[in-house]
Amino acid sequence: MSNKQSRSHGILKTAAIALAAACSLQFVLSAAQAQELSLKGKRIGVSIVGTDHYWDLMAFRGIQDEIKALGGEAIALDAGRKDQQQIAQLQTLIAQKPDAIVEVLGNLEVLNPWLAKIREADIPLFTVDTATPHAINNTTSNNYNIGAEIALQMVADMGGKGNVLVFNGFYSVPVCKIRYDQMKYVLSSFPDVKIVEPELRDVIPNTVQAAYSNITDMLTKSPEKGSLNAVWACWDVPQIGATQAAEAAGRQELKTYGIDGSPEVIKMVMDAKSPAAAVAAQQPYEIGKTSVQNVAKFLAGQKVPPFTFVPAVLINKENAAVTGKPFLDAAEKAGVK
Amino acid sequence: MTATTMKAAGTDTAQSEKQPRVQNTGKRLGAAAVRLGAIATFALILLYFALFAPGFLSSFNLINVVEQSAILGVLAFGMAVVIIGGGSNVTEGGIDLSIAANMGLCAAVFATVLQAGYPDAVALLAAIACGIAVGTLNAVAVVGLGILPLLASLAVMNIAAGAELTLTQNTVVGAASPLLAFLVSGSFLGISALAWCLILFSAIMLVFIHKTTFGLRLYAVGGHPEAARAAGINVPLHVGFTYLFSGFCAAIASVLAVSRLSASTPGSGEMLLSVLAAALLGTVFSRRLVPTIGGTLLSVLFIGFLANGFQLLNVSSYWVNGVQGALILLVVAVTSFARGPEASR
Numbered sequence: 300m301s302n303k304q305s306r307s308h309g310i311l312k313t314a315a316i317a318l319a320a321a322c323s324l325q326f327v328l329s330a331a332q333a334q335e336l337s338l339k340g341k342r343i344g345v346s347i348v349g350t351d352h353y354w355d356l357m358a359f360r361g362i363q364d365e366i367k368a369l370g371g372e373a374i375a376l377d378a379g380r381k382d383q384q385q386i387a388q389l390q391t392l393i394a395q396k397p398d399a400i401v402e403v404l405g406n407l408e409v410l411n412p413w414l415a416k417i418r419e420a421d422i423p424l425f426t427v428d429t430a431t432p433h434a435i436n437n438t439t440s441n442n443y444n445i446g447a448e449i450a451l452q453m454v455a456d457m458g459g460k461g462n463v464l465v466f467n468g469f470y471s472v473p474v475c476k477i478r479y480d481q482m483k484y485v486l487s488s489f490p491d492v493k494i495v496e497p498e499l500r501d502v503i504p505n506t507v508q509a510a511y512s513n514i515t516d517m518l519t520k521s522p523e524k525g526s527l528n529a530v531w532a533c534w535d536v537p538q539i540g541a542t543q544a545a546e547a548a549g550r551q552e553l554k555t556y557g558i559d560g561s562p563e564v565i566k567m568v569m570d571a572k573s574p575a576a577a578v579a580a581q582q583p584y585e586i587g588k589t590s591v592q593n594v595a596k597f598l599a600g601q602k603v604p605p606f607t608f609v610p611a612v613l614i615n616k617e618n619a620a621v622t623g624k625p626f627l628d629a630a631e632k633a634g635v636k
Numbered sequence: 637m638t639a640t641t642m643k644a645a646g647t648d649t650a651q652s653e654k655q656p657r658v659q660n661t662g663k664r665l666g667a668a669a670v671r672l673g674a675i676a677t678f679a680l681i682l683l684y685f686a687l688f689a690p691g692f693l694s695s696f697n698l699i700n701v702v703e704q705s706a707i708l709g710v711l712a713f714g715m716a717v718v719i720i721g722g723g724s725n726v727t728e729g730g731i732d733l734s735i736a737a738n739m740g741l742c743a744a745v746f747a748t749v750l751q752a753g754y755p756d757a758v759a760l761l762a763a764i765a766c767g768i769a770v771g772t773l774n775a776v777a778v779v780g781l782g783i784l785p786l787l788a789s790l791a792v793m794n795i796a797a798g799a800e801l802t803l804t805q806n807t808v809v810g811a812a813s814p815l816l817a818f819l820v821s822g823s824f825l826g827i828s829a830l831a832w833c834l835i836l837f838s839a840i841m842l843v844f845i846h847k848t849t850f851g852l853r854l855y856a857v858g859g860h861p862e863a864a865r866a867a868g869i870n871v872p873l874h875v876g877f878t879y880l881f882s883g884f885c886a887a888i889a890s891v892l893a894v895s896r897l898s899a900s901t902p903g904s905g906e907m908l909l910s911v912l913a914a915a916l917l918g919t920v921f922s923r924r925l926v927p928t929i930g931g932t933l934l935s936v937l938f939i940g941f942l943a944n945g946f947q948l949l950n951v952s953s954y955w956v957n958g959v960q961g962a963l964i965l966l967v968v969a970v971t972s973f974a975r976g977p978e979a980s981r
Contacts, residue, residue, distance in 0.1 A: 376953050382901045383893065384943075384953075387704040391947050394697050395690075408810045409897045412820070471808045502806050502902075 336595040338371025343594060344397040344422075345373050346389055348405035349380035351504070352536060353561040354583045355404060357633060358427055361587025362401055369595055371398075380503060382409050389413045393420045399594045402434075403427040403587075407473050423597055427590045430473045436603045438590035440611040442474045445558055445579040446481025448613045452577045453482075453529050453556045460491035461528030464517055466510065466537045468500035475533035478558060482531060495527070501537040510540030511547075518548045530555040535564040535578050542567055545574040559583075560614065562630040569619040577615040580626050584633065585609050667925060670970045674920040678938055685945035692948055699831055705940035706834040707892045711735055711907065712914035712936050713841050714885025716927035719915055720845065721878035722778075722785055723858040724926050726916075726968055730858065730875065731785045732882045734793035736911055738770045740904030741800040742890035747811035747900035748803060756815040764887040770796050771883020775876035789879075797905055809900045819895035833892060841929045854878065855926065909957070913964045914939055920967060 343366050350356040359377065366373040374397060378385030385405060392400060393416060400422055402414065407429065414433040417424045426434040453463070465482075469475040486492050495517070502509045514530060521527050530541040530553060538557030542564075545553040551574050557564060560580025567575035586609045597603045614622045685692045714735055722730015746763040750756070770792060777788035822829035845851040856864040857874045865871050894900055914936045921931030943956045 372950070374947070374950050376947065379906075379953075379957070381903060381906050382897050383707065383907070386896055387943065388947060388953070390700055390704065391697070391944055394694070394700055395948065406808050406899070406901060408808050408899045409901060412898055468806055500805055500807075 336369055336592060336599065338366055338369040338398075338591070338595050338598070341371040341398040341598060342395075343371050343373055343591070344392040344395065344400040345375045345403070346378070346385060346392060346400065347376070347403040348378050348382070348385050349503075350377050351380065352534075352559075353563075353630070354534070354559045354581065357583035357630075358403055358587040360633065361584035362403070362427070362591055363587075364584075365588040365591035369591065371595075378405075382406060385410075386413055389417070393417055393422065396420070397422065398598060399423040399425060401425045401427060401590055401594065402429060404429060404472070406471050407431060408471055423594070425590055425594050425597075427586055428474050430477075430606070434605075435597060436590070436593045436605060436607060438586050438593060438607045438609065439474065440579075440581045440586065441608040442477040443481055445581075445611050445613075446478035447485055449478075449556050449558060449577060449579045450482040450485035450531070452613060452615055453531060453554070454485060454489050454492055456554055456576055457492060457528045459489050461493075462521075462526065463492060463494050463529045463531055464514065464527060464541075465494050465498045466501040466513075466530070466532040466541075467498040468502055469533060472533075478533045501532055501534075506536040507540040507543075510537035511544045512540075514541045514544035514553075515548060518544065518550055518553070524550065525552055527553050529553065529576075532557045535559040535561050538564055538575060538578065539567070542573060542575040550574075560612075560626055562627055565614060565619070565623045565626055568614050568616065569623045571616065577613060579611050580614050580622070581611045582609050582629075584629065668923075671920050671923070671925070674917075674967065674970070678934075681945070682938070682941060685941065685948070689945045689948035692945060695826075697944065697948075699827055701937065701940040701944050702831040702834060703828050704944070705936050706830045707739075707889045707896070708907065708910055708914060708939065709834045709933060709936040710837055710885050710889040710892065711739060711911045712918070712932050713837065713929065714882035714889075715911050715915040716918060716929065716932040717845065717854070717885075718785075718878045718882045719858070719919075719927045721854045721858045721875050723861070724919060727786065728784060730878060731789060731912075732774060732879060733786065733789040733908065734770060734774060734796050735789075735882050735886050736908040737793045737796040737800070737905045738767055738883055738886035739890045739893060739907070740900075740902070741770065741796045741803070742767045742887040743894050743900035743904060744800045744803045744809060746890055746894050747809040750811045750813050750816075751809060756813045759813070760815070760891060763890055764884060767883040767885075767887025767890070768880050769883070770886070771880040774879035774883070778879060779872045779876040793905070793908075800902070800904075804900065804902065806902050808902075811894050811899055815891070816895040816898070819892065820898075830892060830896065837888070838929065838933050845929050859924075859926065909960060909964075910939055913960050916964055917967050 345359070345362050347355060347359050350359050363373045363375050374392065374395065376388040376392065378388055386409070390413070400417055402410070402424065404427070411431060411433065414424060414431055418433050424434050426437045428439045430437050467479060470479060486494070499513045517527060530538070532538050532541070535557030538555045541555045545551065545555065554574055554576035556577050558579040560578055564575060564578045565580060567573040568578055589607055589609050593603050593607060612622050691697050715732055718730040718732045742763040745766045746759050749759040749762045773792050773795065774789050777783045777792065778785050819829050824832060845854070853869050854874055856867065857869060857871050861871050893904070915927055915932060917935035917938065918927050918932035919925045921934055922928045939960065942959060946953065946956055
């Protein structure tokens with residue numbers, strides 16, 4: 300018995316050492332790769348639809364910082380949430396013939412014809428959080444995972460039954476579509492969880508105020524405590540308004556769920572009394588950096604996969620104290636609170 | 637009614653003021669200095685871009701800018717006509733703050749009708765009808781109810797924006813049709829269809845406003861309504877027409893916008909600042925500081941070149957809005973100064 304135990308210990312130990320060695324080797328390899336990466340003398344166009352949200356701003360910064368760190372020059376263009384401006388910027392950018400273009404977010408329906416033109420002009424196109432056939436690589440969180448995880452957390456908190464208010468104003472944004480579809484897929488296994496129809500629409504701008512008044516109206520319409528159990532949104536800015544509305548109405552039983560991990564929302568989830576139940580926190584700054592590393596690899600002739608996933612973390616009431624902190628620290632370091 | 641009498645009715649109001657001649661001359665000199673100063677600033681900025689912004693003067697880039705300016709151009713012509721007919725007094729004169737929101741509504745109507753399976757012609761008619769309907773609302777409020785254009789069109793702007801939200805639920809409405817495909821990818825003599833739209837529309841406007849009796853009458857109505865009335869011009873009819881026309885421009889611009897974005901998207905109202913900037917900046921190209929078609933076109937292109945040049949110089953895009961706002965402020969301040977107390981009548 301003891302022999303067996305010690306043998307199995309031995310095996311475990313060997314396995315652990317091997318794993319550690321593999322990890323450190325991996326580390327060494329990736330460090331070496333990172334050292335090789337350079338964008339010296341390269342001009343990289345960066346186009347983002349807007350930077351009025353934490354996620355967008357951090358991704359935008361991550362991209363620019365990494366381009367600079369690798370010695371390249373960024374042509375950074377923020378369209379200020381104006382589709383026409385983004386299109387004009389992309390058109391001018393194509394004429395500028397940069398060595399590569401990184402495009403971040405936006406309406407795919409609007410963008411796709413122009414992304415196609417980027418490829419026609421033989422400019423390598425990389426996207427962040429935007430799945431399109433025209434991109435060489437899309438760097439993003441694993442939104443399939445995120446969508447399922449946050450939905451499962453919601454169903455678990457609800458005890459498998461109840462009514463959900465869903466914000467679905469941005470189905471045309473690819474990541475929102477994935478998360479929404481995953482949520483629906485999870486709910487298909489739980490017939491007692493019902494989405495309240497018609498669905499709500501989140502808007503930009505005035506997202507928080509609009510969500511606040513939407514949820515307040517719904518709570519007024521269903522005054523019975525416990526008649527509404529959860530609010531779901533594909534990002535976390537509507538979650539702020541929803542959480543505030545539930546608090547103001549004294550309806551703490553209405554739990555809110557969202558995705559992105561803005562510092563404000565993480566703090567809400569960390570607060571035991573807040574109705575904000577969970578948020579899937581992404582690493583937008585890392586996502587931006589990783590995308591640029593992919594650009595550098597591609598320009599150096601290395602192979603780049605069609606998509607790269609940067610890990611996200613599900614922050615819920617149980618783990619918030621531990622999991623939330625690194626995200627808040629990162630935000631503080633970047634000067635965003 | 638001959639063209640000469642029209643011209644007389646519309647000439648500089650300063651001439652009919654009972655002020656000493658010296659003051660008039662001083663003012664006119666001041667106005668000239670302002671105009672030339674503003675034009676020189678435009679020229680210097682463009683010269684700077686030409687010298688230092690890589691690729692600025694390439695024909696490809698120049699055509700790009702014309703193409704990018706088409707939507708703004710059509711809207712700015714609409715605004716210019718309203719200012720011509722209503723007078724260029726910034727607070728009490730003609731202004732259509734609803735024009736950008738109207739474009740958003742027309743775009744939504746156009747895309748929705750196309751998506752419902754109707755052909756281009758039906759969608760186009762629906763968009764134009766919608767634009768003119770919103771224009772009519774403005775005309776009724778301004779001419780019929782006598783509300784200040786600034787307030788009337790502000791209210792109508794909200795009505796149009798609300799109607800757009802109701803129609804689209806704040807979503808992107810995709811649209812594809814032969815007309816849109818032609819506008820996006822068509823080209824003639826190396827110039828894209830969208831750029832041609834601006835060129836042709838400008839040419840039509842130039843003839844309409846500067847070569848017809850009707851255009852001259854509009855200037856007369858805006859410059860001196862009493863004189864125009866005394867000369868037998870139906871002032872309310874002309875002023876009302878300008879709002880209908882600006883609604884028509886919003887509809888035409890909406891079709892161009894849908895073609896460029898392959899969809900109707902929320903947020904068209906954001907264009908208002910640029911439209912106002914273009915129409916107001918355009919006044920510095922005229923001796924009497926009133927909007928002209930040529931002046932408006934030049935300032936539309938200038939605004940386009942500003943964004944383009946900044947990008948080529950790799951100056952942060954955040955500056956563009958600020959510079960645009962500063963230019964409006966400068967032009968409005970300077971033109972009111974040049975017009976003297978007349979402007980704040």
